[in-house]
Structures are given as C-alpha cells and as structure tokens.
Amino acid sequence: MKLLILSCLLAGCLAQEPRPCSSPPLLTGALAMSTQKESLWVNGKYLYDAMGQRIRLMELGTYENKTFSYDVLLLYREATMYEIHRHNRTCNKMPLKGDFQPMGIPKDASLLGQVVLGSSSGPGEGLLVNTWTGDLPEKAGKFMSTVTEFGCIPVSTLFHTDRFGWMVFSYFDNVIGILDPQDLNPPPYCQHAEMKAGDKEPVDFFSLFNNKH
Known part of the structure; x- marks a missing residue:
C-alpha cells in the first residue's frame, strides 16, 4: 500500500505542468562554453551570487588553437569588471554595461518540453529536466x-544574438552555496586599480567571451 501511495505521489509530481523558476541565489560550479562565429572553447569554474549581483569566472580556454587563462569578476551593482592576473598580482578595471540577469527561467518564457536525461528505467539513472525558450532582455536575441x-539548477543554455551568433553554455558539478565569499570581492592588490574614462569600451556578458583576440 505504501509503495502504491508513493507511486501515485510521484506520478502526480511528474504530471504537473512545469513552471518558470528561479535558480538558487548562491551557486558554485563548472561550465563549458563554445561560440559559433569564433574558434573559441572555454571550460572553468564559476561563482554566482544573485543577492549581491556578482559573478566570477575562472577559465582555461583555446582560441584559434592557442590556449589562455582568464579570471574575471563582474560587479553589476558597481557597473565594474575586474580582469584579475594572479601570476603578477595586477588587475585591469573597466566599465561593465547591462543589467544583471539572474539564473533561472523568466516568467514570459515558453516551455519546449520535459524530458529525462539518461534513463527512467531505475532510480538514480536519469535526471528530469525542463527546456524553455524566449527573448533576451530588450529583444537583444533569443535563448x-x-x-x-x-x-x-542550470544544465545548459544557448544564446543567439545577431552580433555573436550562437553561444552554448553547459553547467556541471553545481553546488548550492559559495565556499569562500571573499572570492567574489576584488583581491587586495586590485583595490588601487583605476578605471580611466575612455580607456576601455564598456563590456557586457556576451562581448566578454568574444574579445579573446
């Protein structure tokens, strides 16, 4: 009888229509990214703080068969981005444009479908996921x-803009929370970095991955 009740409850959950949702406000994980118009591949670690509107990306990538490392801190409330060079303890400071976009699914998104990644044949063999599509803010593109x-929890996201074409992000090893919150603050050696007016064009999230050359 207990097994029957549990099965009915599970079936009821699976039968519910998926709804737009918000990802946890604090996340740590890894990501892989590639672009359509550039020979760019990136994999690395990310830190995400929706409450403080901060993101840090620590990446290793290849561009046109050349490897590079990239450590960047995005502070949306301050409209500031730091390029962090740990090898020589220096920083580049530049203006950051665009509004912070929280992870998750916006309310105006459209459901494409619900599937199981892996297998539904046995416990632990599959992951139930929902796929959504919609417009980027200000009709800048599609996602x-x-x-x-x-x-x-984010699994993958595809963005398309007229400027950059398709960008594909895959997320894995996600953990709710941030082990060391100090990683979302500029290191002490960045405190005196100056942002010179007109020295750098403001960057946004998408151009960040398309300026490796």
Missing part, C-alpha cells in the same frame, strides 16, 4: 535554457 525540474 533556450534547460534546468532541472527540482531545484531549477
């Missing part, structure tokens, strides 16, 4: 995002 049904 297609896949998140877990339970927890709204």
Whole structure:
C-alpha cells in the first residue's frame, strides 16, 4: 500500500505542468562554453551570487588553437569588471554595461518540453529536466535554457544574438552555496586599480567571451 501511495505521489509530481523558476541565489560550479562565429572553447569554474549581483569566472580556454587563462569578476551593482592576473598580482578595471540577469527561467518564457536525461528505467539513472525558450532582455536575441525540474539548477543554455551568433553554455558539478565569499570581492592588490574614462569600451556578458583576440 505504501509503495502504491508513493507511486501515485510521484506520478502526480511528474504530471504537473512545469513552471518558470528561479535558480538558487548562491551557486558554485563548472561550465563549458563554445561560440559559433569564433574558434573559441572555454571550460572553468564559476561563482554566482544573485543577492549581491556578482559573478566570477575562472577559465582555461583555446582560441584559434592557442590556449589562455582568464579570471574575471563582474560587479553589476558597481557597473565594474575586474580582469584579475594572479601570476603578477595586477588587475585591469573597466566599465561593465547591462543589467544583471539572474539564473533561472523568466516568467514570459515558453516551455519546449520535459524530458529525462539518461534513463527512467531505475532510480538514480536519469535526471528530469525542463527546456524553455524566449527573448533576451530588450529583444537583444533569443535563448533556450534547460534546468532541472527540482531545484531549477542550470544544465545548459544557448544564446543567439545577431552580433555573436550562437553561444552554448553547459553547467556541471553545481553546488548550492559559495565556499569562500571573499572570492567574489576584488583581491587586495586590485583595490588601487583605476578605471580611466575612455580607456576601455564598456563590456557586457556576451562581448566578454568574444574579445579573446
């Protein structure tokens, strides 16, 4: 009888229509990214703080068969980005444009479908996910995002803009929370970095991955 009740409850959960959702406000994980118009491949670690509107990306990538490392801190409330060079303890400071976009699915997104990644034949063999599509803010392009049904954890996101074409992000090893919050603050040796007016063009999230050359 207990097994029957549990099965009915599970079936009821799976039968519910998926709804737009918000990802946890603090996340740590790894990501892989590639672009359509550039010979760019990136993989690395990310830190995400929706409450403080901060993102840090620590990446290793290849561009036109040349490897590079990249450590960048995005502070949206301050409209500032830091390029952090740990090898010589220096920083580049530049203006950051665009509004902070929280992870998750916006309310105006359209559901494409719900599927199981892996297998539904046995416990632990699959992951129930929902895929959504919609417009980027200010009609800047399109997105297609896949998140877990339970927890709204990001799995993958595809962005398309006229300027950059397709950009594909895959997320894995996600953990709720941030081990060391200090990693989302500029290192002490960045405190005196100056942002010179007109010295750098403001960057946004998308151009960040398309200026490796």
